[in-house]
Amino acid sequence: MSTPLLEVRNLSKTFKAFRAVDGMELSVEAGTIHSVIGPNGAGKSTLFKLITGVHVPTSGEILLGGQAIGGEHPHQIARKGLVQVFQLTSIFTRLSVFDSVMVAAMATRRRSLDLSGRFRKALAGEVELLLEDVGISHLAKRISGELSHGDQRALELAMALATKPRVLLLDEPTAGMSPAETSTIAALIVSSVRSRDITVVLSEHDMDVIFEISDRVTVMHQGRVIAEGTPQEVRTIPEVMAVYLGDQVSGVVSVGYGPLPRRRESGPRTPLPDSSKHREKGQS
Ligand SMILES: Nc1ncnc2c1ncn2[C@@H]1O[C@H](COP(=O)(O)OP(=O)(O)OP(=O)(O)O)[C@@H](O)[C@H]1O
Numbered sequence: 001m002s003t004p005l006l007e008v009r010n011l012s013k014t015f016k017a018f019r020a021v022d023g024m025e026l027s028v029e030a031g032t033i034h035s036v037i038g039p040n041g042a043g044k045s046t047l048f049k050l051i052t053g054v055h056v057p058t059s060g061e062i063l064l065g066g067q068a069i070g071g072e073h074p075h076q077i078a079r080k081g082l083v084q085v086f087q088l089t090s091i092f093t094r095l096s097v098f099d100s101v102m103v104a105a106m107a108t109r110r111r112s113l114d115l116s117g118r119f120r121k122a123l124a125g126e127v128e129l130l131l132e133d134v135g136i137s138h139l140a141k142r143i144s145g146e147l148s149h150g151d152q153r154a155l156e157l158a159m160a161l162a163t164k165p166r167v168l169l170l171d172e173p174t175a176g177m178s179p180a181e182t183s184t185i186a187a188l189i190v191s192s193v194r195s196r197d198i199t200v201v202l203s204e205h206d207m208d209v210i211f212e213i214s215d216r217v218t219v220m221h222q223g224r225v226i227a228e229g230t231p232q233e234v235r236t237i238p239e240v241m242a243v244y245l246g247d248q249v250s251g252v253v254s255v256g257y258g259p260l261p262r263r264r265e266s267g268p269r270t271p272l273p274d275s276s277k278h279r280e281k282g283q284s
């Protein structure tokens with residue numbers, strides 16, 4: 001197998017005496033959608049913050065294309081092409097949809113932010129294409145902060161794509177979304193990354209999304225990996241079932257590890273999807 005594009009080796013992060021990430025291992029192949037799942041508090045967001053440089057690792061290594069990036073500043077890491085989909089900040093919510101994506105496109109090219117000049121003209125076609133790709137070109141002139149929740153998430157994806165990332169990290173991209181918005185954003189993630197040769201690291205509680213779009217799944221629990229494999233493999237591993245079901249299997253005690261993963265359907269919460277249903281269309 002080729003060198004992984006992104007690699008995490010024996011990575012730990014301690015907050016005071018608490019090890020939020022504890023000897024984490026992750027190996028992400030280029031061009032894949034690699035999901036990191038786990039119950040609330042497993043350490044997924046902390047792992048992402050370590051990868052993007054928001055947190056400095058207590059110990060361990062993070063490698064992008066074989067080069068160590070652990071402990072570098074977020075802007076240095078972003079410049080190397082490792083980008084987390086950002087939440088719309090108050091600055092962007094006051095800009096138009098078009099200008100928000102334009103600013104993201106300009107920022108990554110290290111040019112001054114000139115929203116009226118020649119550089120803007122040169123990038124306009126690219127911005128229009130991005131808005132089209134994420135399905136919000138009809139909203140280009142609207143103020144970003146006034147969009148629906150789902151449209152804002154699509155805008156955030158367009159802004160991240162505008163920076164031309166090599167690796168895109170998405171931490172719960174469907175949180176707070178309606179079932180329809182969830183399906184749309186999942187489809188968008190797949191189509192926009194596949195057409196751009198981007199590698200995705202995704203954390204998500206919606207198991208339907210995970211099992212539909214992931215090439216590989218790493219299961220985290222208490223800061224470390226408890227299972228890894230294809231979606232089909234992972235759902236049958238007893239330790240994974242234990243963590244999500246509140247069972248005791250293979251010595252994994254799983255009392256009080258937060259709610260089961262959310263499924264798109266309303267109604268009773270269901271644990272890992274039945275493998276017989278996997279990838280069947282029309283299940284959502
Ligand atoms: N800055 C911090 N200071 C202290 N503890 C923290 C900090 N950030 C995270 N933690 C703790 O680390 C653990 C892991 O948190 P993290 O947010 O990474 O979990 P998660 O897997 O993303 O959970 P969720 O599924 O709820 O988003 C939690 O117990 C959390 O309280």
Ligand SMILES: [Mg+2]
Nearest residue numbers: 044045046171
């Ligand atoms: Mg989290």
